[in-house]
Amino acid sequence: MIRAGMVATSAVALIVAGTFAVVVAGSSANAQTKTREAPLETKDAASMQPWKRYAGWPTRDMSKYNSLGHLATPPAPTEPRKIGNQIGGDAANGAKLVADRNRGGSCLACHVMGSAGNADLPGNAAPDLSEIGNAGREDEWLFNYVYDARVYNPETIMPPWGSHGFFNDQEINDIVAFLKTLKSPAAFKTALDDPNKRPAPVEKRDNLDSIENPAMWAVEKAQELWKLKSASGFSCNSCHSDPKETFKTWAASMPKWEPRLDKVLSVEEFVTRHAKATTGTVWLMETDENRAMSVYLHFLANGAPRKIDTSSAEAKAAIERGKVLSARKVGQLNMACTDCHGKAANHWIRGQWLGEPKGQYDHFPTWRTSLLAIWDIRQRFQWCQVNIRADELPPDAKEYGDLEFYLAMQNEGLKLSVPGIRH
Numbered sequence: 001m002i003r004a005g006m007v008a009t010s011a012v013a014l015i016v017a018g019t020f021a022v023v024v025a026g027s028s029a030n031a032q033t034k035t036r037e038a039p040l041e042t043k044d045a046a047s048m049q050p051w052k053r054y055a056g057w058p059t060r061d062m063s064k065y066n067s068l069g070h071l072a073t074p075p076a077p078t079e080p081r082k083i084g085n086q087i088g089g090d091a092a093n094g095a096k097l098v099a100d101r102n103r104g105g106s107c108l109a110c111h112v113m114g115s116a117g118n119a120d121l122p123g124n125a126a127p128d129l130s131e132i133g134n135a136g137r138e139d140e141w142l143f144n145y146v147y148d149a150r151v152y153n154p155e156t157i158m159p160p161w162g163s164h165g166f167f168n169d170q171e172i173n174d175i176v177a178f179l180k181t182l183k184s185p186a187a188f189k190t191a192l193d194d195p196n197k198r199p200a201p202v203e204k205r206d207n208l209d210s211i212e213n214p215a216m217w218a219v220e221k222a223q224e225l226w227k228l229k230s231a232s233g234f235s236c237n238s239c240h241s242d243p244k245e246t247f248k249t250w251a252a253s254m255p256k257w258e259p260r261l262d263k264v265l266s267v268e269e270f271v272t273r274h275a276k277a278t279t280g281t282v283w284l285m286e287t288d289e290n291r292a293m294s295v296y297l298h299f300l301a302n303g304a305p306r307k308i309d310t311s312s313a314e315a316k317a318a319i320e321r322g323k324v325l326s327a328r329k330v331g332q333l334n335m336a337c338t339d340c341h342g343k344a345a346n347h348w349i350r351g352q353w354l355g356e357p358k359g360q361y362d363h364f365p366t367w368r369t370s371l372l373a374i375w376d377i378r379q380r381f382q383w384c385q386v387n388i389r390a391d392e393l394p395p396d397a398k399e400y401g402d403l404e405f406y407l408a409m410q411n412e413g414l415k416l417s418v419p420g421i422r423h
Contacts, residue, residue: 363420
């Protein structure tokens, strides 16, 4: 990719693995080579502006709660609410409320709850409550644990159901009444219904077979885009006529700290900024063209182990920021990356398996079979936030760069296998 007039006719231009090299024509084999960074457009945003959430995603405004970009969530209570006498509640209604998926996914997403849990594929990311009625807990304790468990356990992964507005006081009273009826172990019809016996998923499909994985079609699309000339008369192929050799390990070294942008640069943002700087082509992040090129560049590096450059002080600082962001509680559900992929890792949240951080990155971009779409890692970040009722950020946000860099570090050594295929 090279803009007309960028290099004099007496020079041959090569862009190799993110480096822009100019070799003077007619020079000897030992001629000096002047090397500079690959051209990048550095002024404009790399994503749609203003950012607009994807069609079909919830449009609710969660700006009064933390996101990865700002802090807004009210502080946790410092002491339990005083309830007084025994709570009067409707246990039958409480049974309905704990299974209500419109209330943040329901209590059954994480808890087995006896009679309420044997037909709704409960999770086991949190304790089994099937016999909580035998525990001798006071009504006030039960109420406050549902209302805002942080008052007893500041590190809890349980959402603050009351203080964040999912349930009102009377509804929590009904839930408490229901919990007090739970005095027998849950009975499951099959082993799959029991999250403690449900086997962890194992992906056995051939992700590089286009019959199994439609994301392989993106490789074909990218190969067409590679040779497509822009209005300037240039294409990727103008400089990269042998992409299989040039990019056989490049994607495995990404993301990287980019001083010109003062942030971490991903493959997808590189595609946007490099294409615009060299050919004038506009392939914004999370467009079909950008995804196809990202899939292709990762595909060319398949089999290469991930190895990112963390040597600079700026890179080390970015990783530390990513680590902090991964532990930030965000959204109305007040959850962090480390809640699902740390404290609750290797457990079920309803029918979804929560994996450890390692193994969550080597297959991205990936085909989502449940959505019939290719997602890159930034869209995965966005959906995690939307799913816990937080406002997401644009895909080129600095915070996502830091988070991706931290995740990449945790996945070092794993070999790329892209495009992946996941539910």
